[in-house]
Amino acid sequence: MKRNHLYMALALAGLVAAPAFADTYAITGGTVYTLGSAGKIEHGTVIIKDGKITAVGADVAIPADAKRIDATGKMVTPGIIDPESVFGLDEVDAVYQTQDSSVTSTHFTASFDPTSGINPRSMVIPVNRVEGVTRAVIAPGNNSSILQGRGSVISLDGVQGYVLKDPVALFVTLGEAGQKTAGGARAAALMTLRESLQDAKDYAANRASYDKAARRAYTLSREDLEALQPAVKGEMPVVVQVDRASDIEAVMSLAAEFKLKLVVSGGAEAWVVADELAKAKVPVILNPTRDLPEAFESLGAEFQDAVKLQKAGVLIAFEVGDTHKSWNVRQYGGIAVSNGLPWLEAVKAMTVNPARIYGLDKGVGSLEAGKDADLVVWSGDPLELSSFADQVFIRGKAIPMIDRQRELRDRYLSYIKADASVLPPAYSGN
Amino acid sequence: MSLRQLSAVACSATVIALALPAFADSPASNSQPDYSSVSEFPPDPFPSTYHPLPSTPTLIRHVTIYTGTGAEIDDGDVLMKDGKVAAVGKSLDAGSGVTVIDGTGKYVTPGIIDIHSHLGVYPSPGVDALSDGNELTNPDTANVRAENSVWPQDPGFNTARAGGVTTLEILPGSGNLIGGRSVVLKNIPSVTTEGMKFPDAPYGLKMACGENPKRVYGSKGAFPSTLMGDVAGYRQAWADAQAYDYQWKAWEKDKKGPPPARDIKMETLAEVLNGRVRVQMHCYRANEMATMLDVAKEFHYHIAAFHHAVEAYKIPKLLAANGTCAAMWADWWGFKMEAWDGIRENIPMVDAGGACAMIHSDDQNGIQRLNQETAKAWAAGIRVGLNISEAHAVMWMTLNPAKALGIDSVTGSLENGKAADVVLWTGNPFSVYSHAEKVFLDGALVYDRDDPKLQPKSDFELGKLGVTGGAL
Numbered sequence: 020m021k022r023n024h025l026y027m028a029l030a031l032a033g034l035v036a037a038p039a040f041a042d043t044y045a046i047t048g049g050t051v052y053t054l055g056s057a058g059k060i061e062h063g064t065v066i067i068k069d070g071k072i073t074a075v076g077a078d079v080a081i082p083a084d085a086k087r088i089d090a091t092g093k094m095v096t097p098g099i100i101d102p103e104s105v106f107g108l109d110e111v112d113a114v115y116q117t118q119d120s121s122v123t124s125t126h127f128t129a130s131f132d133p134t135s136g137i138n139p140r141s142m143v144i145p146v147n148r149v150e151g152v153t154r155a156v157i158a159p160g161n162n163s164s165i166l167q168g169r170g171s172v173i174s175l176d177g178v179q180g181y182v183l184k185d186p187v188a189l190f191v192t193l194g195e196a197g198q199k200t201a202g203g204a205r206a207a208a209l210m211t212l213r214e215s216l217q218d219a220k221d222y223a224a225n226r227a228s229y230d231k232a233a234r235r236a237y238t239l240s241r242e243d244l245e246a247l248q249p250a251v252k253g254e255m256p257v258v259v260q261v262d263r264a265s266d267i268e269a270v271m272s273l274a275a276e277f278k279l280k281l282v283v284s285g286g287a288e289a290w291v292v293a294d295e296l297a298k299a300k301v302p303v304i305l306n307p308t309r310d311l312p313e314a315f316e317s318l319g320a321e322f323q324d325a326v327k328l329q330k331a332g333v334l335i336a337f338e339v340g341d342t343h344k345s346w347n348v349r350q351y352g353g354i355a356v357s358n359g360l361p362w363l364e365a366v367k368a369m370t371v372n373p374a375r376i377y378g379l380d381k382g383v384g385s386l387e388a389g390k391d392a393d394l395v396v397w398s399g400d401p402l403e404l405s406s407f408a409d410q411v412f413i414r415g416k417a418i419p420m421i422d423r424q425r426e427l428r429d430r431y432l433s434y435i436k437a438d439a440s441v442l443p444p445a446y447s448g449n
Numbered sequence: 450m451s452l453r454q455l456s457a458v459a460c461s462a463t464v465i466a467l468a469l470p471a472f473a474d475s476p477a478s479n480s481q482p483d484y485s486s487v488s489e490f491p492p493d494p495f496p497s498t499y500h501p502l503p504s505t506p507t508l509i510r511h512v513t514i515y516t517g518t519g520a521e522i523d524d525g526d527v528l529m530k531d532g533k534v535a536a537v538g539k540s541l542d543a544g545s546g547v548t549v550i551d552g553t554g555k556y557v558t559p560g561i562i563d564i565h566s567h568l569g570v571y572p573s574p575g576v577d578a579l580s581d582g583n584e585l586t587n588p589d590t591a592n593v594r595a596e597n598s599v600w601p602q603d604p605g606f607n608t609a610r611a612g613g614v615t616t617l618e619i620l621p622g623s624g625n626l627i628g629g630r631s632v633v634l635k636n637i638p639s640v641t642t643e644g645m646k647f648p649d650a651p652y653g654l655k656m657a658c659g660e661n662p663k664r665v666y667g668s669k670g671a672f673p674s675t676l677m678g679d680v681a682g683y684r685q686a687w688a689d690a691q692a693y694d695y696q697w698k699a700w701e702k703d704k705k706g707p708p709p710a711r712d713i714k715m716e717t718l719a720e721v722l723n724g725r726v727r728v729q730m731h732c733y734r735a736n737e738m739a740t741m742l743d744v745a746k747e748f749h750y751h752i753a754a755f756h757h758a759v760e761a762y763k764i765p766k767l768l769a770a771n772g773t774c775a776a777m778w779a780d781w782w783g784f785k786m787e788a789w790d791g792i793r794e795n796i797p798m799v800d801a802g803g804a805c806a807m808i809h810s811d812d813q814n815g816i817q818r819l820n821q822e823t824a825k826a827w828a829a830g831i832r833v834g835l836n837i838s839e840a841h842a843v844m845w846m847t848l849n850p851a852k853a854l855g856i857d858s859v860t861g862s863l864e865n866g867k868a869a870d871v872v873l874w875t876g877n878p879f880s881v882y883s884h885a886e887k888v889f890l891d892g893a894l895v896y897d898r899d900d901p902k903l904q905p906k907s908d909f910e911l912g913k914l915g916v917t918g919g920a921l
Contacts, residue, residue, distance in 0.1 A: 114786055310608055311604055313574060314575060315576070323915075343784065403882075405824065425792075428762075
């Protein structure tokens with residue numbers, strides 16, 4: 020059966036182990052922001068072994084075989100986690116042949132999962148990896164349904180075992196985009212979501228009848244009803260794209276009714292309902308640089324969104340909304356800080372908070388013994404424009420700090436500096 | 450009738466009076482009309498009504514000054530008087546009646562100039578009814594003017610000003626080979642577009658290379674659908690404009706008989722051929738920029754700047770030899786095939802290669818932080834050993850765009866006699882944590898981060914969440 024094959028393939032992808040070889044590293048002398056209970060450690064040492072962090076502290080024994088990385092005068096943080104990306108799926112945005120993140124389909128809606136189409140050799144990955152982006156949530160898209168599908172979590176370190184969890188969340192679009200696909204009214208979009216959830220529950224309680232065709236018809240296919248199960252059981256986050264305050268309130272009410280694990284994405288006007296979000300423990304994934312009324316659903320967009328949400332106690336994560344430039348989340352975090360967000364909260368919003376939102380924080384997101392060694396040695400303050408990633412580690416591997424952009428740069432840089440008699444740039448080797 | 454309609458009528462009446470021969474002066478019906486006031490290039494039909502806001506002489510003291518000419522003055526002073534930069538130096542005398550601002554720990558730069566913006570023509574909110582930037586009905590729309598699409602109530606003008614932008618060029622979009630006239634605006638709140646128009650700034654002509662025009666028309670089964678189609682389209686337009694120009698020049702020798710028929714499209718193109726309008730050309734790839742420089746040679750015009758110029762780092766010497774600037778993003782790449790080779794060192798490499806380099810936004814959000822975009826590009830250059838000072842990099846957002854717009858004699862740097870377009874920054878503008886604290890336009894304080902009364906809101910923003918009373 021097609022469905023079973025699909026599930027098996029996905030399960031296999033998730034089960035493949037991380038690459039076996041890994042060196043032991045000791046990163047010494049840096050200011051370490053653990054984002055865990057140890058807080059900030061001056062002149063700290065981080066030990067990496069077999070892909071994991073084995074020790075973090077100011078006074079840590081360094082194994083004899085460890086390769087030492089001197090981080091004196093530098094900062095060490097967990098790697099950046101992109102909370103909604105299309106890594107490995109969309110190579111060149113306007114070249115449709117390289118676009119695999121979204122579909123225009125009513126056949127697969129909630130069940131659509133783009134993960135099996137990921138190309139881990141995508142050139143977009145190294146460009147971001149060398150800037151400190153180490154892990155990413157893959158978000159699906161569907162132009163014909165408010166149910167966008169299911170996403171996964173991938174590691175950006177290589178071509179094997181990179182799918183770490185699949186599925187990790189269900190994605191839904193409401194607001195203006197949802198209104199459009201649902202036939203032209205916001206209420207219809209909410210009704211579609213409600214009906215889908217009701218049917219998913221009914222289906223789960225009556226599978227045998229359904230298989231005997233002795234159950235009423237559902238709007239969704241069996242695949243989609245199955246895919247909704249972890250969401251209606253409250254086990255899997257449901258990430259809802261929504262900006263307007265009233266739309267957020269409406270979906271919060273629906274989520275409470277069905278006991279969904281709601282995550283708001285977008286949230287331009289989330290600050291208006293910050294206290295309600297905090298009370299209901301609904302996290303918000305947002306771009307903290309939105310301050311223009313770019314749509315009628317985001318008239319209230321303002322720089323204070325992230326600040327007010329964090330102050331109210333809402334768990335926030337930052338996104339750029341452009342996978343090609345995912346690394347700019349550092350600048351966006353800096354902008355949030357310049358508008359009043361505490362510095363550490365901005366760093367959390369791009370590392371440990373996305374891990375918490377997707378339930379990954381037991382394994383990643385902070386620098387603590389036993390966690391995956393995803394971390395970055397920064398030349399300075401990671402939120403500052405002049406800083407850069409000095410060395411990136413993903414699952415304990417020191418990532419080669421090279422990508423296609425840097426190769427292009429070096430080819431033409433030598434040409435700019437040289438006199439005109441040299442061979443054309445195409446002859447430059449790498 | 451509204452004031453706006455009234456002024457429009459008054460405006461067109463002026464145009465008619467200037468453009469048509471003065472029949473009333475003809476003594477006899479059979480003698481030739483007086484064509485003396487008729488010319489190939491009539492006066493601007495939409496003249497600027499901009500007036501600087503009231504200002505008081507102001508002295509900013511004890512600041513780090515990046516003059517926009519590449520120089521840095523530590524613990525310096527800037528004196529603004531009568532809308533102009535009156536003095537830049539150290540320990541300047543305040544004199545009487547001068548407002549003194551202590552800028553200790555702060556920085557001053559010239560006002561930021563964005564050479565590539567679609568504010569007003571693609572405003573917020575981005576609804577279809579306000580989408581007026583691309584006249585996609587003909588690949589050559591040299592006859593249209595961006596200023597006739599600008600909605601001055603775009604809230605983006607205000608947020609750009611809060612980011613230190615004092616001057617900006619509004620361009621038509623890039624869906625056409627020849628998109629139409631651009632307009633240079635002073636970033637001042639105004640009910641009319643004329644009220645923002647930069648007095649005497651040359652017009653620009655937006656042209657576009659590459660994927661966009663061939664996609665727009667190719668997808669309709671129309672011309673052009675290829676790059677060679679693109680180039681044939683430009684060349685025919687210039688050839689037609691040459692013929693038009695010859696015809697007018699021939700007539701203007703003695704003005705005998707009726708003048709040639711006026712053609713608004715040809716008129717704009719002929720203005721380019723006569724050096725009155727500056728070509729601002731959207732072009733990504735190195736080979737296409739080189740081709741366009743050849744076309745410019747063939748028809749004897751000059752390309753002021755290539756915009757976007759994602760591959761300019763491959764040809765800085767060619768750009769320098771042609772005196773053509775490159776206006777670039779700090780790090781945009783990968784959003785289409787012609788942007789695949791974007792690198793973050795583009796601006797510093799073009800600069801190091803000897804060409805005129807600058808930052809641009811093309812974006813209602815990016816325009817709010819061109820200082821940060823400049824800083825990112827600068828930092829990328831430093832990392833690969835391009836030893837560029839911050840003071841020099843400030844030119845990328847001030848004097849260099851002023852040069853490409855042809856307004857560098859009046860703005861773009863802090864030099865005596867130039868417009869007092871000045872930004873006081875809370876800290877180093879190359880830091881993500883700094884804000885534009887005070888923005889001066891022609892010496893008038895037009896934005897103050899600490900004074901809500903000097904944070905103008907557009908009509909559209911009234912009543913919305915977070916702004917005023919009515920919203921719950």
